[in-house]
Amino acid sequence: MYSYSCLKALFEPQSIAVIGTSAEADNPGSIIIANLLASGYKGKIFPVNGEGEDVHEIRAFSSVNELPRSTDLAIICLPPSEVSSILELLAEIPVRAAVVTSGGFGEIGREGYLLEKHLARTAKNCDMIILGPNCMGLMNSALSMNASIEPDFTFSGNIAFFSQSGAICTTALDWANCEGVGFSKFISLGNKAILGEATILNYLADDPDTKVIVGYCETLKDGQDFLRTAYDTTTKKPLILLRAGETPAGARAASAHAGALTGSTTAYNAAFRQTGVMQAVDIEDMFNLAHAFSSQPLPKGSNVAIVSNSGGPGILAADMCEKGTLTISRPSSATIDILKGILPAYASLYNPIDMLGDANADTYHKTLRAVAEDDAFHSILIILSPAANVLNDVAKIAADIIALEKECEKPIITCFMGGPSVESSRKLLRGAGIPCYDFPETAVRSLDAMTRCDRWRKKDWPIEVCFRRDYSKAKSIVENCKLTGLNELVELDAMHLGSAYELPVPETVLARTSNQAAKAAKRIGYPVALKIASPLISRKQELGLVSTNIKTPQELRKAFLEITTRATRRCKDAYITGCLVQAMGPEDSHEVVVHFRRDPQFGPLISFSLAGLHEDMLNDVSSRLAPLALNDAQEMIREIKAYPILRGVRFGGAVNLGALEDILLMVSQMAMDLPEIQEAEFDPIIAGPEGAVIANMRMTVG
Structure with missing residues (x-):
């Protein structure tokens, strides 16, 4: 997060330099100065243009180098290729905050993307915050400041509004003026090269003029920062967001519009649920909620x-x-x-x-x-x-x-x-x-x-839980996988990684022959399960390469022969090392699935469901973003529609929910500790009244 002094310079400047002005009425810099004057801004205004022409009867400077050292905010209205060099000059004054209204950056493709990255590096090196580029600017009604290219100034009010989309900004202003609703702060985010939602929320959460915060977003910058800041914000003020790009077509359009990756809809829904964000269903709903929250207790x-x-x-x-x-x-x-x-x-x-x-x-x-x-x-x-x-x-x-x-x-x-x-x-x-x-x-x-x-x-603060784990052992398993050129951890390697996090894995032995399998089963104790051992076969159950509840050596030898023969016939190119002999899970049990994958914006997204039809066809799945707190794990289990089954309704006995909560929390810890693991599946987890064991797991390493 950026310092409060930088944010204060952006939102509460006592002096503003507008760079790239001219005497022409349709010049963006000239429009911004006209809007500042029309809104009643009491601070100092410094126009800057190469000719030194006065703008709206205000004396102009011919160079950035001539600006007073007291300049708080710079608004840059120049071609994209000139912006970075201007930032370096502003940093020498020093100016702590800038607004870049110019387009032609990440939203236009590769060339603009590279310019935007260079702009961001320059700003960070200069310890300067940037709003934009490709934005309209901002308004602060408490200062009577319209530092934007939009001539319609807002009424004074208690709603803070931000948006990536300029069209949504103008729509919001038009609606507010029509309804007699005012804004405390009005912010056009643009491409978010530096400032994203998390930083804006960090300021607005403590803004005394703001009662409710409303925003439109297509992508969220710095997902993990957003999770932390949004949670802190919603404990103080209502936060209402409208998110576009939920469908594949919308996501493609949002990515093209914003010039950035979009996360999955499931991840966004989980993020909003975990942080207390009120999610609007459409533009009308966003405005309706804003009015209600701003005017009523x-x-x-x-x-x-x-x-x-x-x-x-x-x-x-x-x-x-x-x-x-x-x-x-x-x-x-x-x-x-x-x-x-x-x-x-x-x-x-x-x-x-x-x-x-x-x-x-x-x-x-x-x-x-x-x-x-x-x-x-x-x-x-x-x-x-x-x-x-x-x-x-x-x-x-x-x-x-x-x-x-x-x-x-x-x-x-x-x-x-x-x-x-x-x-x-x-x-x-x-x-x-x-x-x-x-x-x-x-x-x-x-x-x-x-x-x-x-x-x-009124909710209780989340309870953070940290489990013991052998991090060095887990890290070495992942590194060894990468060194050997594999991109997947399966079978014994995955089990060893799970045991490093004290996940409940059943005793498992690799048997290369049926005799070895019989000896292993005798040591483990019947009944046992038998499954094919191959790093290249992951969906063993679907291929008929698993046999469970084997009770005698004769059944075991027969199953060993059937499984290996079937694997050779159905997976001709797979390298088969034998069969895994595994202790059976608890009796009177249900099978559940835990899965995580890394979302491009938010990081590990963890899901929970019953195995089989509930996951594959009914989509009865609950999801949360890591790291999970105890209440997250509890809610995940209880919010699936099939939850009554886990409580023993109609099918079997009630499972030990505490054991499932522990597994979710351990998996969350693993996902946060090991960024190399891109995806992991724990399927099935056999849960019964006495506890739960993870019968199979596989992980993708990248």
Whole structure:
């Protein structure tokens, strides 16, 4: 992370140099100076151009060397080939932060990519932070500073917004200005040659002007840094992200647009889940969540009261609540008694509270006051549909809700359905800081996100677990594999590596003949399993090269002959060293699979599932990014749909979940310790009431 003084120079500069200006109105540097002046920026502005021409009646410098030593921030609007040399001159002043608006870097291909890498090296050597290149700039409403090429300056507000995409930036500004929503900070990230999301979050998390942070991302720079910083941020403020590039087509487009690798959707979902990030489903959802989080307090629980003047919308809202984390709780007896005196006998009092179509402003007023005072509810969702009886009271109801919101400590979300008949009241509510949505589902989604955020903030700190391991032994096994030219660790080598991490591996012996197999089985103790031994055959079970629960020497010799013959016939080019004799796993057991692979952005991604159809066809898999904490391992096991099977429902007995948690944590430790292992599979893990053993493992070394 970069020093706070560098970030302060970027976000809170007292003086700004704009390099590459001219007297022409459409010059990017000239536009930025015009925007600084129009926004009311009180700091010093230093235009720089080769001719020394004044810009907007401000005296210009003809060279960077003439800039005062007090210059905090430089905004560079020059051709890409000239930027790095300018940075070196700025470092001598010294200027600690720069914004590069120029395009023509990593987004255009190889030539631009090399220019961007050179730019990044130069900036790091000069101990300077860079926003961009290929960005619009930034805004700080607290300083009345519009240091961007976008003329529409934001209202002052408490939402910090950042985006890789310039188009999303302009869209966000247009939406905010239309809705009367303001931003505290507004940041266009561009190509992120130096500054990425993690550094930006590190600053915004402690920014006193920011209540909620919202961002659009296509790729994330420095995935492991992001995990740490995002977690710290969400313990202080809500963080809402919209991530593009989830599909293969979208990922290709995002990679081309940003000029960087994209990680897998599974890895992004795991990253957001582990760090408490609220993930928006689309642009509309991102803006809806931003408004709700910025204007309402977080609910102190999941119980929601739904108040409506029609049954259908209330039912839709209840359905949406049940699909999420909200609870449709029953009003207290005292509230029910009050409602009986307010509403018709045939109204629904038990949540959703349906006041029926003849409800008017007075009905809303009395019902909402009763609900607001009921401790059974932590939040209130108010729905209004334009029934004939209420049309003349819509504005009055909106005004009453605004008055209630000032008295009530609970979050209030509204949904005024319809068109022109309710539009002015919607604007009235939104202008007063009360989110108002067109449809119940959208309103519930925002309230659900706020409830999840509150639940996340109340979570216990994760418990880090470190197991004993023989790191030097494990490292030597991996290095020996590389020296011998192999790219895969299988069988005994993989087992030895597992034992170095104290993973529960069964006793295993390599037998080259059936006689050796019989002796090994006698020493291990029947029953045993037998599987082909070959570094070139990995999917033994699928090829019929495994035999289990062998109970006698006769069965063992027969199985040895069948397996080796079948392997010779089906894998003609494979080098076969014999068979592995292995102790059987616990009885009354289930087979599970643990797997990890390295994501290009986040590092080791660990997955867990039941073996067989659950993994291969049903995709019933849970995933987390390493390093795992104890709660991560516990959640992974419990969130798969097949979890009841592990608890002994219908099939066999309940497995020892602690043993599976230990395996996940040990695998996480291995993945973090040994970056040479690109992928590893522990399949099957045989888990029973007494514990678990890893019957087979294979690892790809790179």
